[in-house]
Amino acid sequence: MSSGQTQNLAYQRPQRNGEDRNSVSQSRDQILIAAADCFKENGFAATSIDDVAHMLGATKGMIYHHFRSKMDLFFAVYRRGMELNFNATEPQAQVGGSPLERLACMGMAHAVALMAHQPFQRVLAQGVAMHQTGSTTAAQRDTLSDLIRTRDTYEALFRKTIEAAADEMNVDIGDPSLASKSFLAVLNSTVFWYSPRRKNARAEQMSLAEELVNYALRGLGMTPPQGALEEWKQSNE
Amino acid sequence: MSSGQTQNLAYQRPQRNGEDRNSVSQSRDQILIAAADCFKENGFAATSIDDVAHMLGATKGMIYHHFRSKMDLFFAVYRRGMELNFNATEPQAQVGGSPLERLACMGMAHAVALMAHQPFQRVLAQGVAMHQTGSTTAAQRDTLSDLIRTRDTYEALFRKTIEAAADEMNVDIGDPSLASKSFLAVLNSTVFWYSPRRKNARAEQMSLAEELVNYALRGLGMTPPQGALEEWKQSNE
DNA sequence: TTGACAACATACCGGGTAGTATGTTCCCGT
DNA sequence: ACGGGAACATACTACCCGGTATGTTGTCAA
Secondary structure, three states: OOOOOOOOOOOOOOOOOOOOOOOOHHHHHHHHHHHHHHHHHHHHOOOOOOHHHHOOOOOHHHHHHOOOHHHHHHHHHHHHHHHHHHHHHHHHHHHOOOOHHHHHHHHHHHHHHHHHHHHHHHHHHHHHHHHHOOOHHHHHHHHHHHHHHHHHHHHHHHHHHHHHHHHHHHHOOOOOOHHHHHHHHHOOOOOHHHHOOOOOHHHHHHHHHHHHHHHEEEEEEEEOHHHHHHHHHHHHH | OOOOOOOOOOOOOOOOOOOOOHHHHHHHHHHHHHHHHHHHHHHOOOHHHHHHHHHHHOOOOHHHHHOOHHHHHHHHHHHHHHHHHHHHHHHHOOOOOOOOHHHHHHHHHHHHHHOOOOOHHHHHHHHHHHOOOOOHHHHHHHHHHHHHHHHHHHHHHHHHHHHHHHHHOOOOOHHHHHHHHHHHHHHHHHHHHHOOOOOOOOHHHHHHHHHHHHHHHHHHHOOOOHHHHHHHHHHHH
């Protein structure tokens, strides 16, 4: 489904068949996925709209029907990526248990989500890189700043929990901002080298995530709560 | 010196003055620095040769006189980046002391070099990203694979020392490859957010590096050797 | 039934850019 | 002193790609 092959030679009417609820958002989703794949493969600048369209077996017109510009498409992919992260991690921040246990579960959720939605995560990385540079117009820089801000809130979610855990366990973590950056750096590192195996991808991701969370927690000077980690792995299949 | 301003309107003869030993490699160096700056700012694909030339107050012809293609230029920048890393870190791997102390000093050297040569380091990151993707011709993929291989040797330098330290201190680090990846991930994280202050950049970098090395060592389950770290800071000004 | 609109496809234009071909100046060996 | 080559600059081309304008088909509401 992700290899560009079915190029339409003749015009094909929109499929309005059966249980098709909202084909619009469905098409949009397809585009987002294909775009994330392309951006991940070649980067934003080196990816053409035609590349994305070709991967869908569609044409440039279709994409410009759903997105105003290439930048808009990129932003939408970025938002979806953040959405996936929030959906995975935020619930873990509000369950019971000690701050340390919550932190461990958040880390697990984040790490697994990262590996499961790799293309989107690489787009996130490109987004921050773009933000540090002089890129494009003022309006685009504004929206980009907004997007980065949601990323900061996401990081703050971790920082707060880290501070709470450090407070409760009476460990000195130094600068909380630096600590949380290091913490996330460990979990995010998979983006640069992990590629999923065909078999048992989920199990592999979970065991990898566990090792990373262990490392990251030890780096903070905390002892990983093995019980909570095992429990999380059980309850997430 | 790095802001594009002095555009040559008339042809300027090559400066063959005084103590000019080898202006060739000097020009090459200037190009490499400018290219690293541009690639860091906008990424490889979004950077034009004219951009690099303009930053030097030179023209496209000059760059194509020294480099066969844009890719060649990128590779050269990559090599220079690896060279800087090796020059900084390798000496630390061969001094006396325990493996743990060596590891700490290597980490410090690596982290400081990273912040001191940020543009080159970002190019390195782009290089690995390029390698995971289908980019360009077969020949270019070959040279790129070579470059990545030198990067693997660099990582192996750390992995070996980590294993030695773990062996000596009798700590279990799990998968050594994963451990060294996490270790370097912490130190490398500065690439994504650090930007040097005007004042006391060196001192700031050293204290940042120290905190990161502490985190990374604790992550491995090791206790940072404060003495060796202080000594390193002293002997590196 | 009809016409307005959504959801695409097709055709085209213009700007930017990698690479090349060629001109110009200086230096250095003979 | 001179000719060849190094070290650039200038001029040009061919191509790719973002964006737009326009055509085509189905659908649904009135």
